Amino acid sequence: MGTHLLRGRTRGRTTYDRAKRICAPISPGVSSNHHHDLPPMLARLFFIQDQLDRVRGPSWHESSFVVISLAAGRLVQEDVICTASWCFVPGFAEAEVEVAANFPSPHKITGGTKADDYQRQLLQRMRVAIQSIFLFTRLCKTSCFTIDSNAPDSKAIKIVRVPGHTCSMMFSTALQFCGLFFLCAIICRILLFINLYFLQASKIDRYLLADGEAWALVTGSSESIGLSLVQALLEKGFNVILHSRNEEKLARRIHELQKQYPNRRCVGFAGDASDVLPTVTGLLKTVEDIQNEGGRLTVLVNNVGGAGLFGVPTFTPLTDVSLEVARKQIDLNAKFPTLLTRALLPTMTANGPALMLNISSYAGVYGDPYISVYAATKAFNNIFSTSLAYESRVLHPSLEVLGIVLGGVLTAGNPLEKLGFASLTPDEAARDIIARVGCGKGVCAASWKQCLLGESAKWMPEAMARWALTREIQKRMGWQAERKSE
Known part of the structure; x- marks a missing residue:
């Protein structure tokens, strides 16, 4: 050899x-x-x-x-x-x-x-x-x-x-291939995040009309986020239908807005959203009257909702919520926006392009404790928005449906310094909501800060996330008790 x-x-x-x-x-x-x-x-x-x-x-x-x-x-x-x-x-x-x-x-x-x-x-x-x-x-x-x-x-x-x-060594094992795939997915999500919150411009102007007869309906619009949204839409050139359950407060807001925006028109309708059918019928009649006068409804904002209503504190164990209060919370937060959307859908598709905004909460994403009914209704709103958005892309291409998820927002009972890094004022929330119009998603967070905080929570172990969430809610329950004792 x-x-x-x-x-x-x-x-x-x-x-x-x-x-x-x-x-x-x-x-x-x-x-x-x-x-x-x-x-x-x-x-x-x-x-x-x-x-x-x-x-x-x-x-x-x-x-x-x-x-x-x-x-x-x-x-x-x-x-x-x-x-x-x-x-x-x-x-x-x-x-x-x-x-x-x-x-x-x-x-x-x-x-x-x-x-x-x-x-x-x-x-x-x-x-x-x-x-x-x-x-x-x-x-x-x-x-x-x-x-x-x-x-x-x-x-x-x-x-x-x-x-x-x-062939590169990176593909020599299945583990390395999975690592590369995971890395590409992360990079893709980062790029989409940057595009959504820092590069993409709002397309709200798409729903304006050249003759100045574009109208927007904002429910729950006499204060807080609803009022800020009304002001933002008036600044963009829309006429606005305001809705509130308090007729006196509503009339006062309309008077103030007409002085602030003399070239725009504001119409109000007072009705309790927890009394669903009469309020939906009244709003539908108001829209029909405007349509008969030459106006066209092109924007609907389902903003009304809340947890601390009907005589119970915001954070309350379910055992302390009466059956009647639970029913009203479901009617207010889920039933009312669903039926109002259904009632106005034919009108808006005929007026297209048109926009439907459903204001929701991170409580519906993570299931916050001590507001279980409210959290469940907001989860319903998120799925409703996603489903209707996908349906509209097929059946009504000129109709945009977008669910907006919000975290902490400044109110009289939630001081900004206590809410932390990702909290927003009502004006900031309204600005961010308008900025997300035309993003192409079914549901998205309004603010990049709240999106970053919400996404980071998904990477935490579930037990740790639940512990942090419960601790934060209990802290807010302490503030709630302090206000009650004052």
């Missing part, structure tokens, strides 16, 4: 010396089984290396054979490499099959002398070593290992080069 040399990319003498310190040389003629402290594969590979050291001398150390053998021995397990006969791994290149076909079989050496046994053992070890290197290069997606023969007349082995691969 000719002297065989395996050449490849040299890793340097330092790696070779480190390998030699890990596994001491095995003397020629000594069985690898004596090195019981080494993995069997490493023992075999170093046995072969020592035989080649003896034939080639120290110059062999410049080769990468030992380095590759060491790595292959640590990567390849006994159940993959068969030591009794050649074992093929699915997917090997034709070159590897060619090497196997032209390598002499140890079983063809039939002599019974000690030299024959030694040659048979050496051939077997080299077969295993070559297979190990093929498998190692396949796993690492590297190339350029050449098997050579220094004996031209030898038919023991052909000169074969393992085909190179351009």
Whole structure:
């Protein structure tokens, strides 16, 4: 048999010396089984290396054979490499099959002398070593290992080069691929976040009319977020229908707004939203009157709602909420906006392009404790907005439906300095709501701060998130008790 040399990319003498310190040389003629402290594969590979050291001398150390053998021995397990006969791994290149076909079989050496046994053992070890290197290069997606023969007349082995691969190491394992996919998803979400809150402009002007007859209806618009939304829409050029349950307060607000915006028209309708059908009917009649006068309703803002109504504090255990109060909360927060949307849907689709905004809360996303009925109705609003948005894209392309999720907003009972980093004033909330129009989503947070806070909570363990949420609600219950005692 000719002297065989395996050449490849040299890793340097330092790696070779480190390998030699890990596994001491095995003397020629000594069985690898004596090195019981080494993995069997490493023992075999170093046995072969020592035989080649003896034939080639120290110059062999410049080769990468030992380095590759060491790595292959640590990567390849006994159940993959068969030591009794050649074992093929699915997917090997034709070159590897060619090497196997032209390598002499140890079983063809039939002599019974000690030299024959030694040659048979050496051939077997080299077969295993070559297979190990093929498998190692396949796993690492590297190339350029050449098997050579220094004996031209030898038919023991052909000169074969393992085909190179351009595939990146990042795709060599399923774990790395999943990591890359996860990283791409995170980068994509970050870019979408930046586009939504910092680059994309509002498309609210799309719903204005050239003749100045575009109207917007805002429910619950006599104070707080509703009033700020009315002012923002008047500034944009809309005429506005205001709704409130308090007729006196409503008349006062309309008078103030007409003085502030003399070129716009404001109309009011007073009605209790928890008394659903009469209020929906009254608002529908008001819209019809405006339509008959030449106006067109192009914007509906379902803003009315709340938890601290009907004589109970905002944060109250469900056991302390009467059946009548629970019914009114459901009617106010879920039933009323649903039926009003249904009643005005034909009018708005006919007036298209048109916009429906449903103001919701993060309580409906995380299920805040001590406001269970309110949280459930806001969860309903979120799903209602998403479903109707997808439906409208198919049936009513000119109608935009957008659910807006809000967190802490400044009110008389919630001072801004107590609400923290992500809290908003009513004017800031209205500005952010208008800015999100045309974003293309079914539901989104109004503010980038509240979106960042809400998304970060999703990455927390559920138990930790629940603990933090409950603690925050209990803190607000303390403020609630302080106000009640004053």
